[in-house]
Each structure stands twice: as C-alpha cells, then as structure tokens.
Amino acid sequence: MTTLALPTSTAALRHALRTNRQRTLTRIYQQTFPMVRRLVRQHGGSVQDAQDVFHDALIVFYEKALADTLVLTASVSTYLVGVSRHLWQRELRRRKRLPLAELADDAQELLISEALAAEEATASVLDYVAQLGTRCRELLLAFYYFQQPLEQIAADHQYRNVRSATVQKFKCLERLRNAVRSVLVETFTT
Amino acid sequence: MRLELEQLRLVEHQVLGNPSAADAAAWRARLLADPELQADVEAQQQLYRGLQAVGRQQLRQELATIHAKLYPPRRRNWVRATVAGLCRTIRWSR
Numbered sequence: 001m002t003t004l005a006l007p008t009s010t011a012a013l014r015h016a017l018r019t020n021r022q023r024t025l026t027r028i029y030q031q032t033f034p035m036v037r038r039l040v041r042q043h044g045g046s047v048q049d050a051q052d053v054f055h056d057a058l059i060v061f062y063e064k065a066l067a068d069t070l071v072l073t074a075s076v077s078t079y080l081v082g083v084s085r086h087l088w089q090r091e092l093r094r095r096k097r098l099p100l101a102e103l104a105d106d107a108q109e110l111l112i113s114e115a116l117a118a119e120e121a122t123a124s125v126l127d128y129v130a131q132l133g134t135r136c137r138e139l140l141l142a143f144y145y146f147q148q149p150l151e152q153i154a155a156d157h158q159y160r161n162v163r164s165a166t167v168q169k170f171k172c173l174e175r176l177r178n179a180v181r182s183v184l185v186e187t188f189t190t
Numbered sequence: 191m192r193l194e195l196e197q198l199r200l201v202e203h204q205v206l207g208n209p210s211a212a213d214a215a216a217w218r219a220r221l222l223a224d225p226e227l228q229a230d231v232e233a234q235q236q237l238y239r240g241l242q243a244v245g246r247q248q249l250r251q252e253l254a255t256i257h258a259k260l261y262p263p264r265r266r267n268w269v270r271a272t273v274a275g276l277c278r279t280i281r282w283s284r
C-alpha cells in the first residue's frame with residue numbers, strides 16, 4: 001500500500017493540491033475529519049456541525065495554500081483542527097448570541113473572517129458564470145480558482161496546446177465580461 | 191490574439207501577475223491618465239472576484255462529495271428494524 005503521508009512543505013502541498021486536488025483533499029479529509037468530529041461533539045455540536053466547520057476550515061486552508069500565504073507550524077491536520085476549533089467557538093458564541101468582540105482580537109479570527117468575507121461580495125457575477133456554459137466555466141475555474149498547471153488544463157479540456165488553451169481562456173473571460181457589461185449598460189440607460 | 195484579448199491579457203498581467211516595479215509604476219501612470227482603462231481594470235477585477243466565489247462554491251460541493259464517499263449514510267437494516275418493531279408490539283400487547 002502506498003503511504004498516506006501528506007507532503008510536509010507548503011510548496012509540495014500546493015503542488016499536490018493544484019495537480020491532484022481530489023486525491024489530496026480526500027487524504028486530508030480522511031486523516032483529519034475524525035479529529036474534528038470528536039472535538040465538535042465534545043463541545044456540544046452534531047456531526048453535521050462538525051462537517052460544516054470542517055468544510056469552512058478546508059476552504060481557508062485551500063485558498064491560503066494556493067495563494068502561497070499558508071504558514072504551517074505543524075502538520076496539516078493540526079492546522080485544520082485549530083481552525084475548526086476556532087470556527088466552532090465562534091459558532092457557539094453566535095448561537096448563544098454572545099458578542100464576538102473577544103474573538104475578534106485574536107489573530108486567527110482576523111485571518112478567518114478576512115478569508116471568508118469575500119463570499120458575499122460578488123453575487124451578481126455568479127449568475128453570469130452559471131450562464132457561460134460548462135466548457136467555458138470549467139476552463140475559467142480550472143485556471144483562476146483551482147490554478148491547475150496550464151499543461152494539465154490543455155490536456156484535460158482537449159486543447160492542442162497551452163497556447164490555444166490560453167487563447168480560449170481569454171475568449172471565455174471576454175464573453176463573461178460582455179455579459180456582465182451589457183447588463184450594466186442596460187441598467188444605466190433605462 | 192485579437193486586440194481585445196491582448197488587452198485582457200495585459201490587464202491580467204498587471205492585476206494578477208508579477209509585474210516588475212518599473213512596469214507597475216509605468217502602469218499606474220497610464221491608469222491615472224486614462225479613466226476608460228481604469229474602468230476596464232475595475233470591471234476585470236470584478237470578474238476575478240466573481241470567479242473566486244464560484245470556485246469556492248464548487249469546492250464546497252466537491253468536499254460534500256468526498257464526505258459522502260468516505261462516510262456513506264448508514265442504511266438501517268430493515269430486517270432488524272422490522273423484528274425490533276414486532277418485539278415491541280408483542281411486549282406492549284401483553
């Protein structure tokens with residue numbers, strides 16, 4: 001059996017997430033979720049609560065790893081359990097309607113709130129991305145969000161080479177921009 | 191590439207790439223002089239933020255799929271459930 005060990009350097013981790021996202025995330029999930037489940041259940045939460053905070057923690061982790069801003073002082077699991085613990089404390093305070101002020105001083109709280117705040121910001125573009133059609137949407141997400149290597153994107157999406165995948169990506173971006181723009185123009189002229 | 195696509199590429203390089211310090215300074219000067227370009231840049235940044243949000247939604251779905259694969263919902267064994275139910279009924283009817 002191949003070893004279950006995850007890459008320990010952030011560079012290797014980033015590479016693994018970019019090139020083999022599903023397998024890397026599955027391994028991390030398998031290693032860490034039982035710990036988060038135990039933690040949340042010990043502190044008055046359900047399995048569903050554990051799943052919710054764990055997914056938020058994974059998203060923070062994933063985006064930081066890809067942006068190269070992840071600082072790991074211990075293992076990936078330790079990091080994720082720490083963020084999950086924090087998120088669960090925050091959720092408990094919210095449920096008891098306690099002020100979040102105490103948590104807000106915390107460096108980790110700032111880090112997490114900042115990371116998850118962007119979510120509501122751009123609801124309007126979301127609909128246009130949904131209307132783009134599968135091929136364009138997948139290409140844009142693979143490039144901008146999942147940051148897969150260009151060679152892999154070209155191969156996965158059956159483009160002749162990196163260059164034609166890049167041109168196609170800009171064409172898709174243009175289509176998205178035009179869709180958003182036409183609506184903006186309509187709103188201003190009516 | 192067409193001119194419009196080249197323009198998208200240029201803005202992308204300035205916004206997401208790693209332009210050199212000199213490059214970035216020249217770009218800032220150009221932006222100050224060209225409000226139309228400024229609006230284009232703002233629009234393009236909005237697209238990137240939107241894509242970030244959509245990507246995150248997709249990642250959430252992928253995590254839910256991973257969870258469902260690792261921990262498939264346990265289906266109650268219906269035979270055992272029926273027998274347990276019958277036993278309860280018999281006990282109550284006594």
